[in-house]
Amino acid sequence: MKKIKLMALSLSVAFSFMSCKQESADQDHDMHDATEEMHEMAADEHEMMDDYHEAEQVSLNNGERWVVNEEMKPFVAEGEKLVAEYSGDYKKLAEELTVQNNQLIKSCTMEGTSHDELHKWLHPHLEMVKELGDMDNQEVADKQVNEIKKSYQVYHEYFQ
Structure with missing residues (x-):
């Protein structure tokens, strides 16, 4: 035993x-x-x-920037301000940018070529913001915030 x-x-x-x-x-x-x-x-x-x-590049309107309806401009401006004031909380920034982008979309009354050109900018911009919210790495998120900042610069190159 x-x-x-x-x-x-x-x-x-x-x-x-x-x-x-x-x-x-x-x-x-x-x-x-x-x-x-x-x-x-x-x-x-x-x-x-x-x-x-x-992605399909935005083009100018015969060498001129496209006119964006006035109702949309405050949401672009607020998004830019949020990015400029970014202090490292990228999840919060993504949430706030999403709110601004949703308001931008809701306020859109544009039609025709100007509307199509705006969407060439807007779709990649929305995707960058969405991906920022899904990130889990501060360093990568900070780089994404810089890309979003560049996206707003592109907006100003093609829209007024």
Whole structure:
């Protein structure tokens, strides 16, 4: 009976040791997966910015900027102000920009080519704001905020 207890105890210790070893290997594997996922996210974000720059470019109206209806301008201005005052809370910034963008869209009464040209700017801009809200990395988010700031500069190049 003593031998059986001793054997059971030995097996129990052996299984515990193997379990710890497997858990450590699982943790190493999880760490590797997390690192790989971060690299994939960085590549995706880089690709997203390439897509933005390669998106259909806004054009001028015979060399002149397009006129935007007055009701929309305050929401663009407020969005720019929020980006200029950005202090590091990118989740809050994304939420506030989303509110401004939603108001911008609701106030749109533009039609025709000017409306189409505005959408060439607006769609990538909306996507950048959405992605900012989904980010979990401060450094990457700060770069995204700079891209949003550049988006507002593009707006002013093509719209008045």
